[in-house]
Amino acid sequence: MSLRELRRRIGHLAIVGFDGHTVSPELREICREFDLGGVIYFARNVAEPGQVKDLSREVAALQRPNGASSSNSWPLWISVDQEGGRVARLKRPFTEWPPMKTLGQADDLSLTRKFAAALADELVAVGINLDYTPVLDIHTNPKNPVIGDRAFSEKAEDVAAHGVAMIETLQAAGVAACGKHFPGHGDTSTDSHLELPLVEHPPDRIDAIEMVPFRAAVAAKVAFIMTAHVLVPSLDAERPATLSPVVVNGWLKEKLGYQGIVLSDDLGMKAISATLGLGEAMIQSLIAGCDAALLCNEPAAAQVAALEDVIRAVESGRIPVKRIEDALGRQERVKMDFFGKDRKRRDVPMSRIGCAEHQDISEAMAEWR
Secondary structure, X not given: OOHHHHXXXXXXXXXXXXXXXXXXXXXXXXXXXXXXXXXXXXXXXXXXXXXXHHHHXXXXXXXXOOOOOHHHHOOOEEEEOEEEOOEEOOXXXXXXXXXXXXXXHHOOHHHHHHHXXXXXXXXXXXXXXXXXXXXXXXXXXXXXXXXXXXXXXXXXXXXXXXXXXXXXXXXXXXXXXXXXXXXOOOOOOOXXXXXXXXXXXXXXXXXXXHHHHHHHHHHOOOOEEEEOOOEOOOOOOOOOHHHOHHHHHHHHHHXXXXXXXXXXXXXXXXXXXXXXXXXXXXXXXXXXXXXXXXXXXXXXXXXXXXXXXXXXXXXXXXOOHHHHHHHHHHHHHHHHHHXXXXXXXXXXXXXXXXXXXXXXXXXXXXXXX
């Protein structure tokens, strides 16, 4: 891989946030310099459905034309955190969904599939192709401030069953799913947005409980798995899971045999950023085995600087070129699955957003609050 090609392709390792209801000049500048992996929408990017659809068209147009490298033609991931309940960036007139706890309590996989199909319709209608769901954490700690009712259940087997129903339905409808947060954020008592949570379980307990939903997701060929910014001393006493080769490469890729894309949670969260700068965090996450990083809330200059730091780390040999090639290869395989010639693009009318059928599904879920 030439230095010029390396520089362009390193951008595929980042999914970035940006400001505004249209593509910002800063985002355009990043895409002129790098072949970006994708973008993530937040409330700051959303006004109403028509605007979101227009924004997605703008983002898709940032894809570089075909060139010497086949990677130049990879579409961008256009992503969002749309779980339902507390975590939903798309508000009314999009359907407002109850939290996932309701599906676990209903324990009706047909209802879970109906919800996932309706959710996919509303995302596809506005051009979103990646959703950071399902939550595969198990709600084993009632004092957990960040997971709680975002989890399907307190039982590993139920989380696995509903998670697989979500993954299979979303991905069949053309929306890549992302299981989170590996190796499990359910039994923590602090919020990784604010500090580094601790998971104090031995390896055999983690293998027998926390891994159950992730094994099922791997078997279901989930497109993405997101890492957790948690410290699990029994696995790695020094590094948070996102930055730990033992956790990411050893457990997720080797032990569980995961072949998809491993994505870091936002590297700007305090659990990471309190001790590491953005570039160093991205370097360590890639060395650990992550294949892409979320850079959600930093200014464009900081996002570019982080990518430049990664380039220097590859040039110096700190990050092996083979590690970058593996990450890029995984992304190419997944993007081919979702955007290749054999995949027929779905056109979903805007009338599906907030429609009566979806409201009925939401009400059926809400009965189980």
